[in-house]
Amino acid sequence: MDTEAPAPPLATRLRHGTAMAMLKLGRGIADLVLPPGCIACRAAVSDPGALCAACWRRLEFITPPLCERLGTPLPYDSGSRISPGALAQPPAYSRARAAVTFGEVARDLVHALKYADRIELAAPLGGLMARAGAELLTEADALVPVPLHPLRLWRRRFNQSAALAMAISRSANVPVRTGWLERRRATIPQVGLDRAARAANVAGAFVVPEEMVGEVRDGRIVVVDDVLTTGATLDACVKALSRAGAAEVDVLVFARVVDDASTPIS
Numbered sequence: 001m002d003t004e005a006p007a008p009p010l011a012t013r014l015r016h017g018t019a020m021a022m023l024k025l026g027r028g029i030a031d032l033v034l035p036p037g038c039i040a041c042r043a044a045v046s047d048p049g050a051l052c053a054a055c056w057r058r059l060e061f062i063t064p065p066l067c068e069r070l071g072t073p074l075p076y077d078s079g080s081r082i083s084p085g086a087l088a089q090p091p092a093y094s095r096a097r098a099a100v101t102f103g104e105v106a107r108d109l110v111h112a113l114k115y116a117d118r119i120e121l122a123a124p125l126g127g128l129m130a131r132a133g134a135e136l137l138t139e140a141d142a143l144v145p146v147p148l149h150p151l152r153l154w155r156r157r158f159n160q161s162a163a164l165a166m167a168i169s170r171s172a173n174v175p176v177r178t179g180w181l182e183r184r185r186a187t188i189p190q191v192g193l194d195r196a197a198r199a200a201n202v203a204g205a206f207v208v209p210e211e212m213v214g215e216v217r218d219g220r221i222v223v224v225d226d227v228l229t230t231g232a233t234l235d236a237c238v239k240a241l242s243r244a245g246a247a248e249v250d251v252l253v254f255a256r257v258v259d260d261a262s263t264p265i266s
Contacts, residue, residue: 039112039121040105049124051105060101062132062256071096071251072258085259091231092238093223094248097136098256099128102227106255110226114160122160125254126167129224133252136222137172140250145176146225146237147183147206164254165224174222180212181223181237190233198232206237208244217245228256 038045038052045052051059065074067083069091074083100106113121130137145161153159165176185205190198208216223237228251238249 039124040108049120051124055105058103058105060103060106062098062101069095071098071256073101091251092235092242092249093231093251095136096228096231096234096251096253096256097133098228098253099125099132100255102229102255102257110255113163114156114226117157119158119160119163122163122167125226126164127171129164129252129254130168130171133168133222133250134172136250136252137168137174139220139248140172140174140222141219142177142180142221143169143174143252144180144221144223144237144241145178146223146233147178147181149183149186151186161225164226168224168252177215180208180216180221181240182207182209190229195230195232198230199235202233202236204236206240208240213244216241218247220248220250221246222250222252225251225253226255228253230257 036045036048036050037043038055039049040051040055043052043054062071062073065077065081066072067074067086068081069086070083072083072085074081102110109121109125112118113125143165145159145165147161148156148159159178162176162178165178168174169176183205184207187201187205190201193201221241223234223241225234228234234251234253238251241249
């Protein structure tokens with residue numbers, strides 16, 4: 001049986017909110033005084049929120065041909081758009097798209113956003129995601145970010161997936177619905193777990209609140225997250241939305257891990 005920690009008191013939550021506001025203000029003042037730097041390595045660039053040429057070249061963008069289901073790059077266009085990985089282990093979602101593969105620069109950007117409070121990175125990363133997921137977004141009724149458990153949200157102070165979803169929404173004009181999915185059970189971090197352990201860790205952790213089922217039903221939803229590794233967390237989210245009656249659920253992430261199962265079926 002899982003035991004949940006009590007919600008932090010209101011005064012504590014307000015102090016955390018004030019700290020985040022002051023952090024943003026301080027960074028805004030710094031941007032006025034200091035020249036803009038590359039969002040990855042801090043080298044000088046001409047515009048705020050940009051990558052330098054060296055970091056841009058090291059980002060591995062995912063472009064066609066790619067697997068229609070997993071969104072993984074295919075080495076060549078054989079006429080088939082379904083990879084062996086999608087056939088061997090079909091995902092719960094209909095389609096996934098990612099802006100880049102999870103390489104060194106992508107890792108540094110995700111970690112900076114997620115662990116170093118660099119929430120200003122959500123805008124440029126979300127812009128790249130909107131471009132990569134344009135096909136999904138034109139058909140979407142709503143964006144649903146992967147939720148954090150309330151205790152982890154309090155500790156981290158913001159949900160990076162929600163920040164990315166808001167950036168995508170501004171670009172694609174698709175509404176964000178943070179209330180459509182909740183993380184009811186606290187889970188341990190997925191880092192370091194194998195595929196089976198990741199799936200077991202998040203099984204049953206997500207739920208659509210009863211009062212939101214009517215809004216989710218028959219909707220075409222895009223679930224937003226920062227990274228797709230094994231897909232366990234996203235599959236758990238998609239299954240919860242599908243059980244609530246969503247017509248179709250796709251996935252959009254900034255970066256995804258790519259293995260050798262992306263060779264197309266001939």
